[in-house]
Amino acid sequence: MKKLINDPARVVDESVEGFGWAHADLVTVHRDPLYVVRADGPVQGKVGLVSGGGSGHEPLHAGFVGAGMLDAAVPGAMFTSPTPDAIAPATLAADGGRGVLHIVKNYTGDVLNFETAAELAEADDVEVRTVVVNDDVAVEDSLYTAGRRGVAGTLCVEKIAGAAADRGDDLAGVAAVAERVNANVRSMGVALAAGTVPHAGVPSFDLTESEIEIGIGIHGEPGRRRVPMASADEITEQLTGPVLQDLGLGEGEQVLLFVNGMGGTPLSELYVVYRRARQLVEAAGASVARSLVGSYVTSLEMQGASVTVLRLDEELTALWDAPVRTAALRW
Amino acid sequence: MKKLINDPARVVDESVEGFGWAHADLVTVHRDPLYVVRADGPVQGKVGLVSGGGSGHEPLHAGFVGAGMLDAAVPGAMFTSPTPDAIAPATLAADGGRGVLHIVKNYTGDVLNFETAAELAEADDVEVRTVVVNDDVAVEDSLYTAGRRGVAGTLCVEKIAGAAADRGDDLAGVAAVAERVNANVRSMGVALAAGTVPHAGVPSFDLTESEIEIGIGIHGEPGRRRVPMASADEITEQLTGPVLQDLGLGEGEQVLLFVNGMGGTPLSELYVVYRRARQLVEAAGASVARSLVGSYVTSLEMQGASVTVLRLDEELTALWDAPVRTAALRW
């Protein structure tokens, strides 16, 4: 394992410290417990948005703290959900008097830790609602009772709920928008090679030169099936097909197409995937109204990509377009 | 080699096509010859900015086409300078009547091909000036007559010259600003593992688990020396030291600190590098007024990073801060 780190036990702290220094205009880093809040927060009269999860998915979530998106992010250890004692104060710090929405990716650990944190925050008189993001169609909901995972679609939920909070929606309203995004977004990913968690020192799973893992999560969990290496177009079909099918996308609908890199894939390849995914969306009779291509919800240096499709309507489109000013997403 | 591509011979075309579809609001892709121009260009009365070079460095350069930065970008084959027959029409397309600045990274191939293209464009009555970027301190200018290479500092030149053009400077003025940025920016990079050029199918160079390559370029060229793997802090010192020394940075000066990922390095690690680089800049008595951290000038999926320091003054800071609206850089 070769990594630009000093000590596996300190990589998250040092990285977030560097992040705080680099973006002091946008965020303030609180240490011990570790969380990141808007430099100009809490914004009074606005619903607060808090997300978090294991580290190793950067820029998710701290990179999305700022005007128009998150009010606080809580980074856990690498691939390990943060603990309630960090989530709870982040929640209090994000509260501008109108309550806080927790945006939680659907993993047992994240759900349990945010659950406890919500209880703690409510004991301090902050109203908390939770939306659990579960956009990953690789996991079939009916068969596996842990349910679908939250992956790249989380970005869509955070951006759009952030815009809803910004326009003044109350907590129930922001939560409803977040739920609506979650209900209309689906993702599926592929890995060509796994990343290496610093403390583990070896790749999260092993793949030969001729196989890839379809339906990968973002925590180095192996995917649903291992298939022979194929062309970008074929792989993109294997990802986009299930996404479109699960979404039941109809003729004439408009979507956001988001091709996400897993961290170790060149941007040029992501656009090759985007090209084919777009053809497939259009072949389904839908049209691509908005696009995002880049490594936003990563799994360390995993090589691979995911395809996310969000069904848009006028309101969601307007909320997506609304200004956002964060380290990693800005317009 | 496992890559999300269809055919090594078509990867650039398909990638740029996908890029054009994803960012149709910002750019228009011209095919055969291949170049990318602003969707709303040429901007009449504004000096045009054209850059280009081998592909594999994405988002450089096409990702920087848009308001406040480049008017056109010319992507060559992977790691191979584009040809004059593409650069020349891109130059004409970028001309808003006040001439065009070519921003060229200092490689024999780029210099020669842009040289010929400038002659062709001038034959069509477009005035062309050229700035050759050579910020890489890994290459010692005096010893090696090909001179220092252009690497991540190119982004600074493109951003700031773009802002100068935007505020209405004439061609000589924009060129002078670009030269001033180039004179005040220095970079140095490291590779932990090489990327793989699709047509080659094997990594550009081989490194064992215990060695890294210091002074790496962005074209998969091996660097200046191979040293044992070290901690992020030690590696950052090996990069930042020569940069600060070459720049002759003095007490009380202000800088832009830019930590650039080579494509296959997690963002979390880049912030670890940023953290140490910032400490070193401050230890030198300077202060970090602006920061940029991310994979902007890449070498496919190479694992590694570079440290760039730009000496700022009031004018350069204002030009850096000026609005920019491109696929990869936006504020």
Next chain:
Amino acid sequence: MTLDVAWALRWVRRSAEVVAEHRIELIELDRQIGDGDHGENLHRGYTAVVARLDALDAPPAQVGDVLKLVATTLMSTVGGAAGPLYGTAYLRAAKVTGLDELDAGAVVAMLEAGLEGIVARGKATTGEKTMVDAWSPAVAAAVAAADQGAEPGAVLDAAAQAASSGAEATIPLVATKGRASYLGERSAGHADPGATSTALLLHAAADAATGTGPA
């Protein structure tokens, strides 16, 4: 014979030792069917537990105080799924062990409370390839041993051995809870990391009962 606060302290320190010894093994198990952090998570947690024990001015008075310290420390340092699950287990166990000494019945009550805590949080039943598959037979074995009049140490021994068998028995299972469930059929063929660590922790408890030195 009963188990006192010294036993509880020995248990905690022994737990930290076995977690350190088995850190790599637990990482490797979790790498097979999860995300490879279970050993690291528990190691971080128990290191913090020992540090907090060491920093105490006065030793805890009751068994329950020790378990509560473990609970809150694990909750605030482990993260992931195991943090809240073990944290809740110890918290519930602490509530029924506000005692100076545990007899066999109290040991059973402690283990039952732990299991209830895990099920309350994680909502898993047996056969879903989780730590419940170690806790559940452990509690059953403890009940049976206590019913037959076993000493507290022997009750823990029975529980630990049943937990080991339970962990072993997770190998062929297909996970339907936790991260391993994403693998579907491919989760079969590997022991569950949480069940494995449960067995280690219960063996630590039994070992601590045979120990005699001060904590």
Next chain:
Amino acid sequence: MTLDVAWALRWVRRSAEVVAEHRIELIELDRQIGDGDHGENLHRGYTAVVARLDALDAPPAQVGDVLKLVATTLMSTVGGAAGPLYGTAYLRAAKVTGLDELDAGAVVAMLEAGLEGIVARGKATTGEKTMVDAWSPAVAAAVAAADQGAEPGAVLDAAAQAASSGAEATIPLVATKGRASYLGERSAGHADPGATSTALLLHAAADAATGTGPA
């Protein structure tokens, strides 16, 4: 014996063949001290040259027409350093071969013009570990052979052999031009890719002179 336009066409097609045959070798050489694209670049260029030849309605009339087509095609398809350098070489060579047939003197003039073009663009002198280290001895050998009254084919043969030796002799050199110069001392120990391809292309010219079939 003189060399006519059929020879020029045979040269071009033979060039495309040897470049295809040595593509991997040239990539590998460039991977050692450059960026690993030289074989790919030339292969892309010569494939385009052949395609454009095949697409012509009427065959070119003069040797110079063939060389000009090669020049413009290489310039617009090869890119990198080699594209403008080879392109300029062929363009300058084309200018002095606006002839139906080349005698030995014309072959020498063609090679001299090519070398001048490369030096005019790249500003390298011998010993800098570039294609100049193949072209320079090739021109010298061609001059010597022509002075001794050699036939055009033999002149090319002498040039090709000298180019091969020149390419070989780049191995110990430390590069001071082109991308390999960034390696400093570490560029020693490898043959220069451009010098190597130069030798291949001149051997193709010599081979084409012994060939007889139609182009």
